[in-house]
Amino acid sequence: MALDKPYLDVPGTTIFDAEQSRKGYWLNQFCMSLMKAPNRERFLADAKAYLDEWPMTQAQKDAVLARDLNRCIAEGGNIYFLAKIGATYGKSFQQMAGSMTGMTEEEYRDMMIAGGRSVEGNRHPGEDGSAQPQHQPQGSAAKAGF
């Protein structure tokens, strides 16, 4: 019998469950390695060579090189692990979160100061809130990724 997964239909959201975790195991474990300063230095010096030391898929490596967190999550990454990539590049959690919306850093920061993203229209598929597929990307960021 299939497991009950009521969280699969939340717009703009990927829940990190056992299935995602299995898919992203090496991607996330690579991220853990960035908790050591010498590893961060090696990664910054040659990211591609560093990634090639890990048994990650090419799609995972490409997503990391593009610093595209939405793609990393689609490949099984979890944001708390992925945050270590951003930290290595000196980015804050706000810069990382904002980079997944298509907004510029300033646009995202302003949205948060104004009270954050409303839940209205963003609870279920088919509604018309800002996180729904028909409204992507949301801002004027020139590229995906941070």
Added chain:
Amino acid sequence: MARITASVYTSHVPAIGAALDLGKTHEPYWQKVFSGYEYSKQWLRETKPDVIFLVYNDHATAFSLDLIPTFAIGTAAQYQPADEGWGPRPVPTVMGHPDLAAHIAQSVIQDDFDLTIVNKMDVDHGLTVPLSLMCGQQDKDSGAWPCPVIPFAVNVVQYPVPSGRRCFNLGRAIRKAVESYDEPLNVQIWGTGGMSHQLQGPRAGLINAEWDKRFLDRLIAEPEALAQVPHIDYVREAGSEGIELVMWLIARGAMSDHAPAVKHRFYHVPASNTAVGHLILENT
């Protein structure tokens, strides 16, 4: 005997730690956050806990995907602030209370909650940011936290996380465990994380102040009913990372069955991506 006298609830946003560590506390943006903790620092100095039982979640720091304990109790003598990728926070070493921690582990496991026992781990912002908020800035070398801390880590990173009901009942078992400890210790329990926030995907930045305020009301007045709320409601209404709020139910479950005294309540949006909620409840 030992007793739990009070509970503290607070968000544990990493940017709050960064604001403290980088000297940004006087910026208007951060002043609004820190103003909510002025009373709390005074309250903590006056209530002088002997031990703080601190419920938090590890953010892929001590626990990678190699090992994912649902509930982990720290029984070590001390814990170092972790390097989460930005370098370790410049805050004091966290001293543990191995004897009380081992006592609680034994009692709670015999009460059917299967804890993981941790004798060695570093602690991340989930644990150190609440300490900084409640104790004020402490120098790494010349400063110190006011008392020993028992870290209690809850998995809220990989689904399924424990249910609200399970957390609330675990709190009750912790209360019973503390009360069976012979030494007359003044123990506080802190529940941390939340409130509404989402750090991922096109829905990042979600805040639901109405839901958060209702959560605070119910946490005070009807925690057992609040504990029945299913995970999906947290995710849909308070964002994927809003699920951290189940940890507050552990602290609430550890309080007495009588109505608590509400000593302090604070709510502010935003700190970085997150709604900051904070409560102090005392047993009456």
